[in-house]
Amino acid sequence: MEQTFDLTIIWAGIIGFGLMMYVLMDGFDLGQGILYPFAPNEKARDTMMNSVAPVWDGNETWLVLGGAGLLAAFPLVYSVFLPALYIGVFLMLAGLIFRGVAFEFRFKAKTSKHLWSWSFCVGSIVASFAQGAVVGAYIQGFETEGFAYSGGALDWLTPFTVFTGLGLVAGYALLGSTWLILKTEGEVQEFAYNITPKLLAGLMAVFAIVSIYTPFVDTSVQERWFSGPSLIWALPVMALFCAFVVFNSVRKRDEGMPFVATMGIFLFSYLGLLASKWPYIVPPKFTIYDAASAYNSQLFLLLGFLFVIPIVLAYTSWTYWVFRGKVKEGGYH
């Protein structure tokens, strides 16, 4: 078939965008589960869950959309990542399922409420940790033979990936706490203001270690960063600047800025990571072009995605608009 467009680049953009949307959006609601044990009391926990109740499952649609798109557009990623991260993928799914069901039933429960609350908490932490470990595993790269993963079951689990796992738990908690600053008031907001600097410090420690480690995984990344001045240095600088804004705006008791700046930390770190690895999507061997599916398959699905993504975005915006403003005790009524 005549290849009029470089669909592989377009698909890399779509998947990249979807993944970022997922991390930012599910991040703040997973964060509620992570913050849960530290919440001052049961009433605060109700408010925390209520602050994300209208939007959390819409947030998770981005994960499913990204996963499905990955199989269609970059099957090699799908067929290497999933076997390599076999146990991690299971933990993530189990965590997300438990958490999702806990969400539904906690609102319908009276006597068994605390049971669902703890499922929500543990599920959120496990799922976040697993996602962070995936990021670490991506940085490390995968052992492959032909077009299949050839390493062991727990190759992904190294001190580094444990570290990135814990890092993402801290990061999601930070998204969660700054979301609470934005959406709540009184006791819960005060709690969020107090815990945010601690989470920020934790995240920055991870940020530093990942930044130092990543260039040493392979020489091409090292060259990209250290072979003279380059524009990509702007990305970590921006991420650090955003971190400073979070710190400063919390100190000034600003309500919206901490959340916006935290999203900035995630965005610039994410772009920095992509800039390091580009165009490798299954490091160390395969680029996005090696991993791409057939042109006509990419084209066939692109039509559907171009139709559905605007609808999902519109619906998402509408939901956030409907539930704008502060969440009151006991919900939005």
Place this chain on the structure above:
Amino acid sequence: MELDPLILSRIQFAFVVCFHAIFPVFTIGLASTIAGFETLSFKTGNPLWQRLSKFWIQVFAVVFGIGVVSGIVMSFQFGTNWSNFSYATANFLGPVLSYEVITAFFLEAAFLGVLLFGRDKVPQGVHLFAAIMVATGTFISSFWILAANSLMQTPDGLELINGMYYVTSWTDSIFNPSFGYRFAHMGLASFLTAALVVAGVSAWFVIQKREVEANKKALSIAMWFLLVLAPLQAVVGDFHGLNTLEHQPMKVAAMEGNWETSTGVPLLLFAIPDKEAQKNHFEIGIPKMASYVLTHDWDGEVPGLNEVSVEEQPPVFIVFWAFRIMVGLGLLMIAFALWGLILRLRGKLYESTLFLNGLRVMSISPFIAVLAGWVVTESGRAPWLIYGQMTHAQGLTPSLTGGMALFTLIGYVIVYSLVFSSGIYYLLKVFRGGLEKASAPHEMHEIERPMRPFSAAHVAIDEDL
């Protein structure tokens, strides 16, 4: 003992898919049922239809919610346990499965919210339109899933280059030879499932004398549907079987328990197929009947399992008996449809407690029949993952060890048992709440959350009713 990742992966997939299948098969039929109630409500203005619709929408919301969760696991299993298969077929399966996801999202974003929460907020016509669109959407979803499955049974429109399939024709690959039959067979199965569950639950309410007038209406419609659909399903199933005979003869040989290609083959009612001995024990059959059913000729030739080596034969015992369970339940459904017709003609449809209690039990039968049918078609394809082209062993993830597969198998069993026993327990609560609870104004302390199916149900999970 050496753990075999192949067997464990197959058990795991079978477990997850069986658990999952019962939910969509119900929601597809139920969505149309609700659209039907809404249409009747719109046309007649009789408030009873609305009460029925309100109740069944709650049931739908819960079942839909559980089905979505169990479906997510399946979409990842292709990659974790069957990565060679996923990679080889990604050019086809990727877009097709993604289109299913797109359909589901579009449906959920645009119409499900209106159906579940919009009754008092939009004009009745718009609400009805949403109900019809949700019903249509569930069919489009199953369209994509069945296209994917049918391709594995009767591959077409593909070209294999360097271990990866490329789509040469989207129409040939999507509308592959077995697709139309499978789609019709599953569509009818969904309607039958909804009809029998509605009949069973309504019968139970009638026995209990709860909301009798509305539930009698629902029971009556369900029995009419059963009367038409159950025999129709037998006819469609027969055509589907002939299609299978043409494209997957070994599956039919296993279904019939026929070891040697021969003429005038009997239809076996009972047998214990023994793959090691390559014969049946304790055969009881109707002479020449299988030949007649399959070739429409009493002396027609029916292919036998001896045409292929033992390694290429499907697990005969499983296929043989699963097929008999499915057909047996199908015949039982026809019998109940006729029993209902006779009672109706005598004006006693709602009075025979024996019949009504029978319907209660029958409400489980479509689920068992559907699972048995899937066992026939999936086990009957063995040892092939893609019929005649790729075996299960070739499709397996090369790096997968028995220990890994066992770990996740146990994990999924635990997760599903906990999560779905809660879900089904809750569903039973909704049933017990009945039409009264579904139509009662609910307490407002629960916040309204759009696009969350469970929120449409207002029953507490841990409180006695």
